[in-house]
Amino acid sequence: MIYLQLIWAFFRIGLLSFGGGYAVLPMIDQIIVDQYGWMTAQQFTDIITISQMTPGPIAINAATFVGNQLLGVPGGIVATIGVCLPSLIIVLALAYFYFKYQNLALVQGVVTAMRPAVVALIASAGFSIILTAFFGSGEPVIQLGHLNGVSVAIFLVSLFLLRRFKLDPTYIIIITGIIGLVVYSIL
């Protein structure tokens, strides 16, 4: 019974989380903390921190975490499947219709016009990550005194390697992680 509740709870979270990333947090808070009481407010804060430290979407991380806490490994798997199901169903339907009608001029026109908006969204996500990396806060209020010189240096070298040598982003992530570990341990 609790397995069904778990699937249903995370199915709803998956279904209602438009916009990805942090848009899903209030939903998790409302359903998992307030409604079911499966997680305390402290654990919820921990989920956010841990999600930033581990790869993968916050919604999946939260699902695995809560499922594991409640019912062990099978719970984690069940909750994760629950949160992914809406994506699978809805995106499959969208994909089916898109590839069926993509040759229609109107469909093509609409999707092409969405490209610049997608670029802007990626740029805006990048902007807040740059602020976080440089100033330790994603708020668009810049405090020069908090400027992290090491981050700026890592950023510039990474950008150079990416543009000049077309280095694989995966290697950038691994290398910058190691540099962070070494440099900040010494400082």
Place this chain on the structure above:
Amino acid sequence: MTREKAVLWELFKSTFRISMFTFGGGYVIVPMMQKRFCDELGWIERDEMLDLVAIAQSAPGPIAMNASIMVGYRVAGLYGALVTALGTMFPPLIIMTIVTYIYNAIRDNAYVGYVMLGMEAGIAAIILNVVFDMAAGIIKQGNIVNIIVLLLSLLLAIFYQVNVVWLLLMAAVIGFIQTFIRIQRGEIE
């Protein structure tokens, strides 16, 4: 291994690897997917990848998940979509399962924090790099309406934190009107 199986296996491996390195939010996967599926495997055009991301964005759920499913479906239909969904789901599932049992140790570990601080700057560069290329591509096409949509969306997203769904809807409506007018004028069929 038959050709179809080889393609499915490649889809699984690629999405698994990409998902394993998706730190810092779903958009990081766009450059990674372009690198893997457009540049290395040559299965998808770079421009088309943006269309797939646009559609992935207009559905609920994690961006990384949705974009993977779009790519999987584009390359190998229903089975492709299922395989990429699993490939994207496994790394966070496995890693979070381990983390659940040791999270007190990780949460307060200074060294984990140092690694993350370093990575953050790297991820910022990865995203900025891909934004350069994509914005240049759109500006080069010289379509004034698209350039305005780009700048307007940027403004609304950064300074007014307008919801993603509204921005995409705005762009879609503008695209619809623009294309409709061109069809009326007989510029396109």
